[in-house]
Amino acid sequence: MKIIIAGDGKVGIALTRQLLHEGHDVTIVDSNPHVLQANMYLDDVMAVQGNAATLEALRQAKVNEAELLIAATSADEINLLCCLTAKKLNPRIHTIARVRNPEYSEQLYVMREELGLSLTINPELSAAREIFHLLQFPSFIRRDGFAKGRVEIVGLRIDEGSRLDGVPLHQLYQIAQVKVLVCAVLREGEVTIPDGSFVLRRGDRIFVTARAVNLAQLIKNLGITKQKIRQVMLVGGGRVSYYLAQRLLDARVSVKIVEQDRARARLLADQLPGASVVWGDGSSQALLASEGLAQTDALVTLTGMDEENIVISMYGHAQGVRKVVTKVNRLEYGHMFMDMGVGSVVSPKELCSALITRYVRAMQNKTGSILALHHIAEGAAEALEFRVDDTVLHRGVPLKDVPVKPGVLISCITRGPDTIIPDGASHYETGDTAIVVTTRQSQFRRMNDIFA
Incomplete structure (x- = not known):
């Protein structure tokens, strides 16, 4: 897909690298030549110097050939004008604007079509929602939602005295008393996709797939104190x-x-x-x-x-x-200090980039492609949500007989109103969605890519 990114700041850089990693053709537009030169060297992308809201700059970026424009400059007004101008030059183009000023909220809602907007993103509002989400269940260090909020992958730390210390995963249900699946374990900086014989121990950070309605019961059964944040x-x-x-x-x-x-x-x-x-x-x-x-x-x-x-x-x-949440823009800081009391780490830049990336994937959503993607385990693993259609292999086959690549786990299946935390006898069918966790970081674009 040909994508234009207007603004090469922190969000623009993060998006450029993510979209290049996924194989898209990216052109960046920025008025600062030094910033453009640095990132052309790092990312080998096409660059246009100029005001992204002008006809000249957008024509140089070949907006008439682009499928998507992302306006992420530091000025809301330039972002909105950029989208409006791009839409006039190319009525087929999708446009995304980063708009941070809350005073524009009502206008954006009322005038969305007139402004030529497909999507608006507010990084600070997204960060506030994420933090509020974490404060609802303070025991979790991370929460990522799938299947329209019905399924979550939550992060937990196994502390001293935990009921999970020394427990092999095949005995997990005896303690949790709800159907969950440990899909990834981060131990001493290394991430593992575990099997039933894997033994948990103190200091592990585990990532658990569970139905959202079971989270409160899970905390209670694990003996984790659920004190409400007041x-x-x-x-x-x-x-x-x-x-x-x-x-x-x-x-x-x-x-x-x-x-x-x-x-x-x-x-x-x-x-x-x-x-x-x-x-x-x-x-x-x-x-x-x-x-x-x-x-x-x-x-x-x-x-x-x-x-x-x-x-x-x-x-x-x-x-x-009891609960600490830290906002960072440079995610490597959060990873470096994770074990030193910074608690849950939230990055507005990462959230903004993730929301836009999901929109890009939705535009590509054709045969068995990705509906959602979240990075977990400090970015060492990915959780991807796929739609199962008639092109996906091994439909109706028990999961124990499905030949997936090493480092890949199917951690959840949703079928209509039902949410299935799978075991070896479970299977997926046409119309289902499947959540796949992998350490491979290998650009899985369709569900068929996970099979050996």
Whole structure:
């Protein structure tokens, strides 16, 4: 597919590399020649220097031949104008705009067709939704949804004293008492797709496929304390904090926001009358202690600096805060410090990139192709959702007899309203969707690619 990416910032770079990895023809447009030159060298892509919202730049990028335009510059207005102009030049093109200003929400909803928009993305709103999702089940370090939310792959850490320490996976049901499947285990930096003889041990991070309705029961049966989050401290008062605080307050959760900029703190206090807003330095241990950090249920670090977020999160963990969520833009930071108290890691850039990538896959959704993809186990494994159609091999064959490639596991099958956590006797049929977990990172584009 020929794709144009307008804006070569953090989101643009992440998208370029992901889409190139999947075999697409990518052209980037940016007004900064130094940025373009650096990324042409790294990614070997076509580049056009210029304002992405102008006719000249889009014509140079051959917008008339493109199937998709992604406008991800730093200015919402340029992104919207870019999509509108592209649609005028090529009425068949799909357009995606990154729009971050909440004041535009109503206009985008009402004027979507007039603006030529196929999809709008708000990274900060996506991050707030993801964090709120994590705070609903604080025991999980990660949650990824499939099958329209009916199935989840959740991440859990096996701590000292866990009921799972020393348990072989074929005995898991005796403890969990609900049908789940451990689809990946991260141990000492290495990821494994386990079989029934695999023995769990303390320090493992396991990724479990389960029906969404069974998550609460799973936590209870594993002996994990399910204390509801009642008080949350947010350090940093940017857009993510605003969106997240709205959701928490609607859920009757007490919210305290620490913001260093006085004008921003005053604005948040006006916009969020139900929240407690503190003007001060969130990296100050004395301030955090005086504001009751040790007594709060959850700490979410949302400043504009990754390093500051990581340090504050580590301090909160050391003070005994039960749930810690850290916002980072450079995901390698989260991976480096995962075992040092940063808790769940959320990246607005990654979420934005993932949403757009799913849209691209939906455009390609023809024979047995991918419906959704999530990176799990610190990016060392992938969970892919496929639609099973008449072209997919081995339909009706028990899974124990299906020849899949090494490092591949079919972890869930959905059939109409039914969700099947499979065993060796299970099978898939035409019309089903199947969730496949793999460590191969090998560009599986159709379900048939997983078979040996």
